[in-house]
Amino acid sequence: MENLSLIYYWQMPLLFVVGIVAGILNxxxxxxxxxTLPLLIFMGLGSTVANGTNRIAIFCQDLFAIIGFxxxxxxxxxxxxxxxxxxxxxxxxxxxxxxxxxxxxxxRILAGIMIGVLIFTAVDPMKRIRQQDIRFSALxxxxxxxxxxxxxxxxxxxxxxxxxxxxxxxxxxxxxxVRINAVKVFVIFVYTGVALSVFIYHxxxxxxxxxxxxxxxxxxxxxxxxxxxxxxxxxxxxxxNITVLVFALKLLFxx
Numbered sequence: 001m002e003n004l005s006l007i008y009y010w011q012m013p014l015l016f017v018v019g020i021v022a023g024i025l026n027x028x029x030x031x032x033x034x035x036t037l038p039l040l041i042f043m044g045l046g047s048t049v050a051n052g053t054n055r056i057a058i059f060c061q062d063l064f065a066i067i068g069f070x071x072x073x074x075x076x077x078x079x080x081x082x083x084x085x086x087x088x089x090x091x092x093x094x095x096x097x098x099x100x101x102x103x104x105x106x107x108r109i110l111a112g113i114m115i116g117v118l119i120f121t122a123v124d125p126m127k128r129i130r131q132q133d134i135r136f137s138a139l140x141x142x143x144x145x146x147x148x149x150x151x152x153x154x155x156x157x158x159x160x161x162x163x164x165x166x167x168x169x170x171x172x173x174x175x176x177x178v179r180i181n182a183v184k185v186f187v188i189f190v191y192t193g194v195a196l197s198v199f200i201y202h203x204x205x206x207x208x209x210x211x212x213x214x215x216x217x218x219x220x221x222x223x224x225x226x227x228x229x230x231x232x233x234x235x236x237x238x239x240x241n242i243t244v245l246v247f248a249l250k251l252l253f254x255x
Contacts, residue, residue: 011043015209016216023061023220027185028228029243030163032220033058036213037160049206051158052199055192056210058159061221062189068225069182076179080186082141083148090152091191095198116168140173148187155188156195162188178228185221 018039022032033054040050069075147169155162163184170180199205 011209012212015039015043015212019057019061019213019216019218020220020223021216022057023065023217024224024227025220025243026058026061026163026217027065027181027221027224030161030167031243032163032217033160036217040209040213043209045206045209048199048204052196052202052204053206053210054159054213055196055199056205056207057213057217058188059192059196060214061217062185062192064218064221065185065224066182066189068222069185069228072225072229074178074225074229075182075186079175079179079183083144083183084187084190086145086149087152087155087187087191088194090149090154091156091194092152092198094153094156094158095195096156144169144173151187152191155191156198159192159195176232178232181224181228185224 018035022036024032025035026032036054036057037047037050040053041047045053066075151162151165151169154165166184166187167177167180170183171177175183196205
């Protein structure tokens with residue numbers, strides 16, 4: 001009874017609150033899993049179980065975010081249909097990877113990717129293209145398909161930081177950050193379903209913690225599209241830059 005009280009009065013509310021913050025961050029920029037994964041591990045879950053459990057929250061969060069973007073007319077269906085299938089295939093391979101990567105090496109690779117995103121969003125070399133009608137040539141479509149296959153592998157293996165990679169991949173084609181986030185949450189939603197099924201099959205999910213966290217993430221996922229549409233590209237760009245910088249410094253110097 002004492003342990004149950006502790007769970008109810010401390011851990012569940014903490015997961016819920018952190019889930020809201022992580023959900024908003026994930027929809028608008030990325031890095032929310034860099035908050036939730038360490039929290040789940042701190043609460044006693046093994047790293048693999050924490051990785052699997054976190055997928056429940058991501059799945060619920062992105063479902064609400066998709067509804068929000070579609071309701072506001074910011075879901076580019078053609079682009080979503082192009083990017084999702086390769087990510088779906090890649091996520092299956094990523095979630096089934098048997099080889100584990102050293103945490104320190106992984107953190108530094110992720111930090112490097114995030115700094116690259118920071119530089120790209122700060123310079124914003126595709127700003128001029130964004131003012132025009134973007135046409136996706138056959139070559140661009142091939143590049144997107146290949147890049148999202150690897151996005152799926154990475155996201156299936158470790159969710160944390162995948163939003164930054166998707167942002168970089170789509171910014172390179174001149175999309176604004178509102179529509180980028182709409183594509184991002186849809187792609188992640190679909191491949192997370194595949195990755196989550198793999199973790200469930202192997203018994204690497206704690207449903208109690210996952211649903212507690214998912215309740216908060218779902219609220220964050222519902223709030224994210226409202227903020228994205230209301231604030232627009234430039235505001236999201238500043239948020240992405242700040243978020244990327246903070247998490248990159250943490251990974252480089254405090255991990």
